[in-house]
Amino acid sequence: MHQVLRGLDASDISAGTNEQPRALLGNGGHRASYICSSRFQRGGALRRSSIDLRSIFGRSLFLKCEGFNFAGSINLKAATEMVEAAARDRVLTPRSVLVESSSGNLGVALSVIAASKGYQFLCLTDSRCNLSTGRRMEVLGSGVPIITEPDPVGGLLGARIQYVRTLCASDDRYVWLDQYTNSGNWKAHYRTTAPAIARHFPRLDVLFVGTGTTGTLMGCVRYFREWHRPVRIVAVDSVGSVAFGGLPGRRMIPGLGASIRPPLLDESYVDDVVHVEETDTIRACHRLAGRGFLFGGSTGTVVSGAMGWLGRHDARDLTAVAIAPDLGERYLDTIYQTNWLQDLYGEDVLSAGPLDGAPDSLTRAPRW
Numbered sequence: 001m002h003q004v005l006r007g008l009d010a011s012d013i014s015a016g017t018n019e020q021p022r023a024l025l026g027n028g029g030h031r032a033s034y035i036c037s038s039r040f041q042r043g044g045a046l047r048r049s050s051i052d053l054r055s056i057f058g059r060s061l062f063l064k065c066e067g068f069n070f071a072g073s074i075n076l077k078a079a080t081e082m083v084e085a086a087a088r089d090r091v092l093t094p095r096s097v098l099v100e101s102s103s104g105n106l107g108v109a110l111s112v113i114a115a116s117k118g119y120q121f122l123c124l125t126d127s128r129c130n131l132s133t134g135r136r137m138e139v140l141g142s143g144v145p146i147i148t149e150p151d152p153v154g155g156l157l158g159a160r161i162q163y164v165r166t167l168c169a170s171d172d173r174y175v176w177l178d179q180y181t182n183s184g185n186w187k188a189h190y191r192t193t194a195p196a197i198a199r200h201f202p203r204l205d206v207l208f209v210g211t212g213t214t215g216t217l218m219g220c221v222r223y224f225r226e227w228h229r230p231v232r233i234v235a236v237d238s239v240g241s242v243a244f245g246g247l248p249g250r251r252m253i254p255g256l257g258a259s260i261r262p263p264l265l266d267e268s269y270v271d272d273v274v275h276v277e278e279t280d281t282i283r284a285c286h287r288l289a290g291r292g293f294l295f296g297g298s299t300g301t302v303v304s305g306a307m308g309w310l311g312r313h314d315a316r317d318l319t320a321v322a323i324a325p326d327l328g329e330r331y332l333d334t335i336y337q338t339n340w341l342q343d344l345y346g347e348d349v350l351s352a353g354p355l356d357g358a359p360d361s362l363t364r365a366p367r368w
């Protein structure tokens, strides 16, 4: 692993290595086209993949799938960029210990990179962290301290950040990359995600991007503002997130949303913002799974928000793309678990009305 990853750039590391032919998958009479192509560049395999959701939701929307890499998510790109920048600036040295507060994808991504480059890594999580995610990080060699006592003001997240600050103040070997303020976060997407979308979709009209730290969004908007043709960029956030000034509320699905305004966000670049209820996220995830595509929660949010937006705009001739940050395995005990769903969202969460923008006949999950 050490040698395989060393020397490759972010797009190489984040790419899958399987070369797959163009293929069509059919399911229950509905055919979703799954296009997957690959080519080789500079010795590294670059795989690009996208799915057109027209047959599932009744509207064309291409999903750019970012879950096919060794960390299983888009976060590998930001993690790679941040680590390489810190090493270049000599903030990160062989005696350093990387430290980060993450309960999910970034922690796994940093674990992969730390293992491959020989750094030590401590990932601060809390009691809400998914068991298998914590195990995955441990197996990759990371330390995974679990914070159980919430900070009286900042809650568990605040307590995690406080712990990171205390560690860094106690010993200069600790290096905190801080994905919320690190410019490498958005630069990774400026350098890799956005150009890949532009290459794959030269007639792109509208791009939907889910927002957590807003690194993906800010990298993409900055790139497309400089591109040769105008692209509308729509940010998709969860209801209950305050990133774009909404009211704070309960959010149970990780990945998207923020309880403070993300420091990386510059709203002046963003054309539109859509907020999605978690129940709609869940229904979109199940809709996709019912057609063979097991995606993570943030993909359900982006798809639901995008379908709603496309339904409200004259979108017939638009080339629309949404970014799918990860796949669904991590969510088997939550979004795809009946008891979890019913406890939090009620008995009828999966049988409510049609998804915004999708024909009714296409939105009901099959009953077995």
Ligand SMILES: Cc1ncc(COP(=O)(O)O)c(C=O)c1O
Binding pocket: 073, 075, 104, 105, 106, 210, 211, 212, 213, 214, 215, 216, 217, 254, 255, 256, 296, 298, 299, 325, 326
């Ligand atoms: C599952 C998932 N979805 C969406 C995002 C949001 O990306 P960003 O933090 O770049 O806004 C992330 C990244 O943290 C993620 O892990």
